[in-house]
Amino acid sequence: MLKPSAMVELVWQDETGSTAVTQLNIPSSLTVDEIDANATALASILVPLTGATLIKQRIKYTKAPEPLSPASDSTPITRTGAFFFTTGDDTPDAVIIVPAVKDSILDTTFPRAGYGIDLSNSDVITFADIVTLNGVSNVFGDDCGTLNDAYVQSRV
Amino acid sequence: MSLVNLPTGQLKIDYRDASGSKGSTIFHFPYATLASVVVTVADILSAALNALTDAAVDGYSITYTKTEDTPATPTAGSRVEEKGNFIWRTSNGRTTKFTIPAIVDSVLNPSGSIDKANALVLALVDAVIAGDFAFASADGSDITALLEAYQSFRRSTKGELPSDR
Numbered sequence: 283m284l285k286p287s288a289m290v291e292l293v294w295q296d297e298t299g300s301t302a303v304t305q306l307n308i309p310s311s312l313t314v315d316e317i318d319a320n321a322t323a324l325a326s327i328l329v330p331l332t333g334a335t336l337i338k339q340r341i342k343y344t345k346a347p348e349p350l351s352p353a354s355d356s357t358p359i360t361r362t363g364a365f366f367f368t369t370g371d372d373t374p375d376a377v378i379i380v381p382a383v384k385d386s387i388l389d390t391t392f393p394r395a396g397y398g399i400d401l402s403n404s405d406v407i408t409f410a411d412i413v414t415l416n417g418v419s420n421v422f423g424d425d426c427g428t429l430n431d432a433y434v435q436s437r438v
Numbered sequence: 439m440s441l442v443n444l445p446t447g448q449l450k451i452d453y454r455d456a457s458g459s460k461g462s463t464i465f466h467f468p469y470a471t472l473a474s475v476v477v478t479v480a481d482i483l484s485a486a487l488n489a490l491t492d493a494a495v496d497g498y499s500i501t502y503t504k505t506e507d508t509p510a511t512p513t514a515g516s517r518v519e520e521k522g523n524f525i526w527r528t529s530n531g532r533t534t535k536f537t538i539p540a541i542v543d544s545v546l547n548p549s550g551s552i553d554k555a556n557a558l559v560l561a562l563v564d565a566v567i568a569g570d571f572a573f574a575s576a577d578g579s580d581i582t583a584l585l586e587a588y589q590s591f592r593r594s595t596k597g598e599l600p601s602d603r
């Protein structure tokens with residue numbers, strides 16, 4: 283469930299290049315287009331009140347907090363799994379980083395033992411299917427295709 | 439001069455490991471994707487990620503960003519450290535606040551309070567309270583009145599200090 287309020291952030295830049303943000307709450311039941319219309323209209327009223335200039339607008343929905351569950355063991359957050367999805371012949375791959383990857387999804391056979399992620403693992407296949415079937419894309423909006431490779435990266 | 443959306447929105451799923459350190463997974467989706475659709479996918483992805491990570495999934499946020507393609511030139515001498523603070527009364531008797539960086543001097547009283555009779559301020563108040571805007575407090579309560587408005591200054595960060603000092 284989402285928090286009852288979404289956040290609108292208007293980012294302003296002053297003469298020195300420094301930036302600051304005006305944050306406003308708005309019901310999360312509204313669509314992005316509806317919130318965008320509110321933000322645009324309010325920004326037009328704020329512009330004469332500031333010497334800074336508007337450079338960016340963000341609309342952010344946040345999931346409501348739930349009771350925190352404990353992390354299952356001591357795997358550090360910096361041991362990540364990098365999952366590479368193809369997006370087409372001429373478009374960049376999408377890279378999805380998962381922190382604290384489980385030992386149970388790692389390859390155990392040469393030559394990828396210990397660093398390669400087992401692409402035939404059922405949990406990995408489930409994850410890849412969800413990514414490819416639900417409109418996830420790379421940063422340019424190209425849809426994710428097949429999971430091409432995955433391996434462990436340390437992000438210390 | 440207009441705000442232009444990025445090609446994609448962003449879904450950020452947050453984690454916490456046993457030491458309390460935090461991390462995240464970033465997904466992108468075409469900007470036109472409805473937030474309600476992304477929420478559904480985010481819940482499914484969170485469950486699937488639980489099977490891949492030893493960290494605990496704490497929650498997620500969904501962000502749609504637009505950037506100004508040709509920003510206007512800021513006013514000479516404008517500084518974002520100088521804030522206009524607007525404190526609003528809400529329908530449940532609480533307050534909510536937003537700030538306007540680099541507030542213009544023309545709306546300030548000599549004391550540093552903001553002139554509530556100034557035409558620009560009146561236009562803002564009318565728009566927030568009586569207008570068609572849906573802005574509210576964090577708990578969803580309607581904004582009903584302007585309670586206080588004043589100038590304040592926050593400390594400059596090192597990066598905001600003059601380069602020729």
